[in-house]
Amino acid sequence: MSDEQMKVQIKNLYKIFGSNPKAMVEKVQGGMGKPELLEKHGHVLGLKDINLDIPARKVQVIMGLSGSGKSTLIRHINRLIEPTAGEMIVDGEDVLSMNDNDLREFRRKKASMVFQKFALLPHRTVAENAAYGLTIQNIPTSEAMSRSQKWIDRVGLSGFENHYPAQLSGGMQQRVGLARALATDAEILLMDEAFSALDPLIRTDMQNVMLDLQEELHKTIIFITHDLDEALRIGDNIAILRDGSMVQEGSPQQIVLDPADDYVSDFIKDINRGRVLEVGSVMHAKPPAKGPELEASTVLEEAMQVLVSSKIKEAIVVRDGKKVGGLSMEDCVKAMARTQGRSEGSSAYT
Amino acid sequence: MSFFTEFPVMERESLRDLKKAIDSTFRDFTRENGELIEALFDPLKDFLLWFQKILLATPWPIMILIFCGLAWLGSRSWKMVVGTAIAFLLIGYFDMWEDTMVTTAMVSVATVLCIAIGIPVGVAMARSDRIQAVITPILDIMQTIPSFVYLIPVVMLLGIGKAPALIAVMIYAIPPIVRLTNLGIRLVQADVLEAADSFGASYRQRLFGVQIPLALPNIFAGVNQTIMMALAMVVIAALIGGSGLGTPVLRAVNNQYLALGVFNGMAIVALAIIFDRVSQAYGKRLQKHREGGHGV
Numbered sequence: 254m255s256d257e258q259m260k261v262q263i264k265n266l267y268k269i270f271g272s273n274p275k276a277m278v279e280k281v282q283g284g285m286g287k288p289e290l291l292e293k294h295g296h297v298l299g300l301k302d303i304n305l306d307i308p309a310r311k312v313q314v315i316m317g318l319s320g321s322g323k324s325t326l327i328r329h330i331n332r333l334i335e336p337t338a339g340e341m342i343v344d345g346e347d348v349l350s351m352n353d354n355d356l357r358e359f360r361r362k363k364a365s366m367v368f369q370k371f372a373l374l375p376h377r378t379v380a381e382n383a384a385y386g387l388t389i390q391n392i393p394t395s396e397a398m399s400r401s402q403k404w405i406d407r408v409g410l411s412g413f414e415n416h417y418p419a420q421l422s423g424g425m426q427q428r429v430g431l432a433r434a435l436a437t438d439a440e441i442l443l444m445d446e447a448f449s450a451l452d453p454l455i456r457t458d459m460q461n462v463m464l465d466l467q468e469e470l471h472k473t474i475i476f477i478t479h480d481l482d483e484a485l486r487i488g489d490n491i492a493i494l495r496d497g498s499m500v501q502e503g504s505p506q507q508i509v510l511d512p513a514d515d516y517v518s519d520f521i522k523d524i525n526r527g528r529v530l531e532v533g534s535v536m537h538a539k540p541p542a543k544g545p546e547l548e549a550s551t552v553l554e555e556a557m558q559v560l561v562s563s564k565i566k567e568a569i570v571v572r573d574g575k576k577v578g579g580l581s582m583e584d585c586v587k588a589m590a591r592t593q594g595r596s597e598g599s600s601a602y603t
Numbered sequence: 604m605s606f607f608t609e610f611p612v613m614e615r616e617s618l619r620d621l622k623k624a625i626d627s628t629f630r631d632f633t634r635e636n637g638e639l640i641e642a643l644f645d646p647l648k649d650f651l652l653w654f655q656k657i658l659l660a661t662p663w664p665i666m667i668l669i670f671c672g673l674a675w676l677g678s679r680s681w682k683m684v685v686g687t688a689i690a691f692l693l694i695g696y697f698d699m700w701e702d703t704m705v706t707t708a709m710v711s712v713a714t715v716l717c718i719a720i721g722i723p724v725g726v727a728m729a730r731s732d733r734i735q736a737v738i739t740p741i742l743d744i745m746q747t748i749p750s751f752v753y754l755i756p757v758v759m760l761l762g763i764g765k766a767p768a769l770i771a772v773m774i775y776a777i778p779p780i781v782r783l784t785n786l787g788i789r790l791v792q793a794d795v796l797e798a799a800d801s802f803g804a805s806y807r808q809r810l811f812g813v814q815i816p817l818a819l820p821n822i823f824a825g826v827n828q829t830i831m832m833a834l835a836m837v838v839i840a841a842l843i844g845g846s847g848l849g850t851p852v853l854r855a856v857n858n859q860y861l862a863l864g865v866f867n868g869m870a871i872v873a874l875a876i877i878f879d880r881v882s883q884a885y886g887k888r889l890q891k892h893r894e895g896g897h898g899v
Contacts, residue, residue, distance in 0.1 A: 360801060366802075376816045418892075
């Protein structure tokens with residue numbers, strides 16, 4: 254893909270915490286690891302040589318366990334955290350070279366953020382919170398309120414406009430957070446573990462709200478999570494971080510079918526492969542002469558049901574109306590069984 | 604070995620000279636600049652006298668109505684309003700109305716000035732650790748040094764009267780509002796501030812839209828403490844011309860008039876309780892949003 258289609262480009266990004274981080278970059282580039290850096294120099298390696306191109310209008314998930322640097326990384330995009338070295342390009346513009354005013358403009362218009370702990374203003378009502386990004390831009394209150402009202406309705410909070418955040422449940426508070434972020438019409442939505450603090454049912458609920466909105470709005474969403482199910486569900490692309498380095502980047506299918514190392518395979522070992530893997534990524538090349546037709550985006554679980562119920566051994570895989578391959582029960586079973594050698598969570602990385 | 608039994612003190616001559624030098628330097632300074640400094644504080648004195656005159660010129664029933672109205676606005680409680688009315692009626696009945704008005708004027712003006720100066724100083728302290736490191740010991744001194752010690756230079760500079768009394772009250776009463784403003788702002792949750800930053804809030808928008816509103820409960824506790832401490836200084840202020848309820852107390856001490864002392868002392872206590880309860884209730888109402896639960 255060419256540069257123009259890339260909304261956010263992160264290039265050789267380093268973040269080191271400590272008293273003299275600039276001097277430590279070379280040491281890390283020279284191969285020094287996180288434990289050694291901490292022990293010998295008293296600096297903490299936050300992010301190491303991150304390179305990531307994030308396409309426009311897609312959901313990019315950044316995943317990792319706590320301490321992997323994912324929240325640090327997302328804060329570099331709107332420069333809530335300054336990097337030690339590297340580049341951050343958004344829409345071809347270098348975020349790091351912006352002065353205070355440009356940066357404020359960038360945060361007001363271009364990228365808005367949703368937080369794990371909601372971070373609503375407790376002394377303002379739901380309506381005032383949703384309008385916050387607009388009032389910051391010095392838009393008159395009445396106009397800001399009417400513009401944000403649309404988003405309050407969209408996230409399902411109509412009727413709660415005059416409540417204070419403390420009077421709402423966690424799920425509802427995060428809806429306010431989402432409405433606040435959407436109200437500024439920013440093209441980029443930064444979501445820092447936005448649904449992690451919610452209980453599972455509410456979380457699924459919020460994911461649906463977000464996916465519905467995305468279908469219509471096509472924002473560039475950068476979504477941080479530690480939950481693989483969530484990542485697979487909403488991500489068009491997933492990047493996996495570990496100890497501040499990027500371990501793997503790719504589509505959900507690629508990650509599940511071809512984990513880059515033990516760390517990633519351990520991550521994916523408990524997922525329901527039948528519900529994640531799609532026919533298009535496990536089929537073989539030659540379509541059979543006849544058989545039931547399956548869309549390439551069908552998940553394996555459904556495909557296997559079709560295969561079992563029709564008496565024919567092989568199905569034809571169709572993408573955009575064209576026959577692109579065939580799928581046998583054997584293909585399905587192979588894909589469901591974990592790849593040899595990388596399975597069983599040999600936890601060499603710990 | 605007298606070295607160990609007798610502290611090696613400064614020579615008596617030099618010590619006396621040192622004290623003399625300090626005294627004469629300050630006295631010269633006073634002689635040269637006393638009038639100028641007095642003139643500087645004149646607007647303050649005029650403002651205080653003007654306010655005091657208004658309180659005294661207003662007929663007492665109207666004043667009581669105003670006090671009750673303020674109590675209602677602050678606390679929204681009938682008990683407070685009735686209590687306030689009874690307290691002021693008793694004060695008037697025992698012939699302490701004028702002194703009480705004088706004291707009320709002094710405490711009100713001192714509190715307003717403390718807020719006007721104290722909150723910006725507290726904000727500056729919260730913004731910079733260096734400023735905090737400089738101001739904190741100054742506040743410590745202001746709170747612990749015996750009031751009589753700073754009465755000396757104040758009286759030397761400004762003489763006896765309303766202005767020095769007001770300044771003495773303020774020196775004693777301003778530390779809590781400064782400290783609690785600083786504390787309140789520093790206690791504002793980092794994630795809320797981060798959210799404000801992420802939406803592009805400027806420094807002013809952060810300060811007035813997030814930090815001060817969220818620090819208000821603490822700032823209000825500071826205001827409350829400032830009022831209480833200003834009232835506590837009323838008697839000492841009377842020593843240097845503050846007049847008001849402190850003056851009869853001083854007279855009572857000098858002449859062993861028990862009843863006079865107790866009556867005026869009780870009037871001060873009554874004022875303190877009214878100010879305290881009303882300002883606390885008002886501070887609590889500001890935090891209405893902190894109440895949880897659905898519906899209001």
